[in-house]
Amino acid sequence: xxxxxxxxxxxxxxxxxxxxxxxxxxxxxxxxxxxxxxxxxxxxxxxxxxxxxxxxxxxxxxxxxxxxxxxxxxxxxxxxxxxxxxxxxxxxxxxxxxxxxxxxxxxxxxxxxxxxxxxxxxxxxxxxxxxxxxxxxxxxxxxxxxxxxxxxxxxxxx
Amino acid sequence: xxxxxxxxxxxxxxxxxxxxxxxxxxxxxxxxxxxxxxxxxxxxxxxxxxxxxxxxxxxxxxxxxxxxxxxxxxxxxxxxxxxxxxxxxxxxxxxxxxxxxxxxxxxxxxxxxxxxxxxxxxxxxxxxxxxxxxxxxxxxxxxxxxxxxxxxxxxxxxxxxxxxxxxxxxxxxxxxxxxxxxxxxxxxxxxxxxxxxxxxxxxxxxxxxxxxxxxxxxxxxxxxxxxxxxxxxxxxxxxxxxxxxxxxxxxxxxxxxxxxxxxxxxxxxxxxxxxxxxxxxxxxxxxxxxxxxxxxxxxxxxxxxxxxxxxxxxxxxxxxxxxxxxxxxxxxxx
Numbered sequence: 001x002x003x004x005x006x007x008x009x010x011x012x013x014x015x016x017x018x019x020x021x022x023x024x025x026x027x028x029x030x031x032x033x034x035x036x037x038x039x040x041x042x043x044x045x046x047x048x049x050x051x052x053x054x055x056x057x058x059x060x061x062x063x064x065x066x067x068x069x070x071x072x073x074x075x076x077x078x079x080x081x082x083x084x085x086x087x088x089x090x091x092x093x094x095x096x097x098x099x100x101x102x103x104x105x106x107x108x109x110x111x112x113x114x115x116x117x118x119x120x121x122x123x124x125x126x127x128x129x130x131x132x133x134x135x136x137x138x139x140x141x142x143x144x145x146x147x148x149x150x151x152x153x154x155x156x157x158x
Numbered sequence: 159x160x161x162x163x164x165x166x167x168x169x170x171x172x173x174x175x176x177x178x179x180x181x182x183x184x185x186x187x188x189x190x191x192x193x194x195x196x197x198x199x200x201x202x203x204x205x206x207x208x209x210x211x212x213x214x215x216x217x218x219x220x221x222x223x224x225x226x227x228x229x230x231x232x233x234x235x236x237x238x239x240x241x242x243x244x245x246x247x248x249x250x251x252x253x254x255x256x257x258x259x260x261x262x263x264x265x266x267x268x269x270x271x272x273x274x275x276x277x278x279x280x281x282x283x284x285x286x287x288x289x290x291x292x293x294x295x296x297x298x299x300x301x302x303x304x305x306x307x308x309x310x311x312x313x314x315x316x317x318x319x320x321x322x323x324x325x326x327x328x329x330x331x332x333x334x335x336x337x338x339x340x341x342x343x344x345x346x347x348x349x350x351x352x353x354x355x356x357x358x359x360x361x362x363x364x365x366x367x368x369x370x371x372x373x374x375x376x377x378x379x380x381x382x383x384x385x386x387x388x389x390x391x392x393x394x395x396x397x398x399x400x401x402x403x404x405x406x407x408x409x410x411x412x413x414x415x416x417x418x419x420x421x422x423x424x425x426x427x428x429x430x431x432x433x434x435x436x437x438x439x440x441x442x443x444x445x446x447x448x449x450x451x452x453x454x455x456x457x458x459x460x461x462x463x464x465x466x467x468x469x470x471x472x473x474x475x476x477x478x479x480x481x482x483x484x485x486x487x488x489x490x491x492x
Binding site (some may be wrong): 051079087 | 266435436438439440442443445446447449451452454457458461464466467468469471479480481482484485486488
């Protein structure tokens with residue numbers, strides 16, 4: 001019963017098709033244990049990650065967002081993960097202004113062979129976010145009546 | 159104003175500066191068309207009318223209401239709901255009503271922080287308030303009790319409070335665009351044109367400010383962000399290419415790229431371009447993609463050139479963004 005009361009963070013993880021998703025796959029095949037708090041969404045490339053996805057995740061109830069891609073220099077699309085690197089830096093700066101704690105958003109490079117490292121990164125992040133507590137952005141929005149049907153429908157486009 | 163058969167028109171301001179009203183008056187002789195074709199029944203800035211006059215009107219008896227300003231107080235919300243009920247067509251007029259605009263930037267702070275800024279007597283601040291008096295919603299005076307509207311912790315655009323038929327963006331909307339909309343409504347009344355589909359953005363383009371901007375564009379690679387006052391920008395080259403953060407890429411067209419043409423950056427007053435969900439996310443993505451570096455340390459250094467990304471990229475649309483407000487503002491329970 002005590003365990004049930006422990007806060008289980010919801011983390012949305014964006015992985016790329018070529019490296020980090022396969023790292024997660026490898027972690028699964030190798031039976032590496034890591035907490036089930038992360039919901040992975042596979043993109044073709046981490047460079048596809050529009051910051052809109054991250055804001056949508058937070059505003060829909062995620063407590064943390066993990067972004068993962070090939071190591072710099074290893075991108076399947078030559079150099080698109082450098083865009084991720086740049087976006088992440090600016091996005092983190094903006095989220096801090098919005099009151100987000102450091103650690104709610106994390107960038108992890110993982111090659112297809114790094115299942116263990118991927119699992120360790122997820123474990124670390126889950127613990128960090130667990131300490132930070134729930135974000136509950138969606139509930140806040142609704143409790144103040146700020147998420148209209150129209151907006152929700154609009155968001156579904158994402 | 160005796161009973162006449164002209165369609166009724168109303169305009170109201172919520173949390174706004176009054177610039178939208180000036181923009182309507184700035185349509186020059188077009189204002190005569192408004193008067194010739196409409197019976198202006200409620201417009202606090204231009205004529206005397208009481209809320210109870212509006213309450214006494216029949217539902218849907220006003221043909222068009224321009225509502226400008228966001229919803230910051232219970233009074234704003236009450237009038238938005240009242241005018242929604244009384245109007246056939248409700249237009250979110252201007253940036254405040256459509257997306258929150260500058261008043262919405264206050265969503266970065268909690269109500270308490272805002273009141274401290276405005277009412278607290280601090281060093282370096284001109285406020286004189288030795289007794290630290292704060293506004294009270296209810297006050298019992300010997301003559302009777304007084305109520306003032308409640309100040310909400312979050313500013314909301316009007317579509318988060320009532321159903322909106324059309325959006326007319328801009329801070330303020332360009333007078334030419336307002337005149338076009340007035341012309342359209344008059345044509346609709348005469349049966350010469352049809353109304354656009356509900357929810358449309360009217361009086362603006364469907365593209366971006368960059369599309370209307372005459373500055374030349376090449377490949378964008380930025381090593382350093384600079385501020386426009388710190389150097390002499392090339393008058394014919396894209397400002398973003400020169401390292402000045404310009405909000406053109408995410409902003410809806412409609413203004414004719416006035417600011418970039420005059421040598422100033424686009425600040426984004428026409429709101430989100432067609433298809434953009436979150437203005438700040440789009441700008442963040444556009445600007446960071448063109449940074450010319452592959453080194454994390456160097457990238458961080460370059461990004462220092464944008465000291466206030468939230469203020470820069472959400473100057474007009476914070477209240478309508480996916481996150482809507484900062485954590486401290488959401489935490490502010492009544």
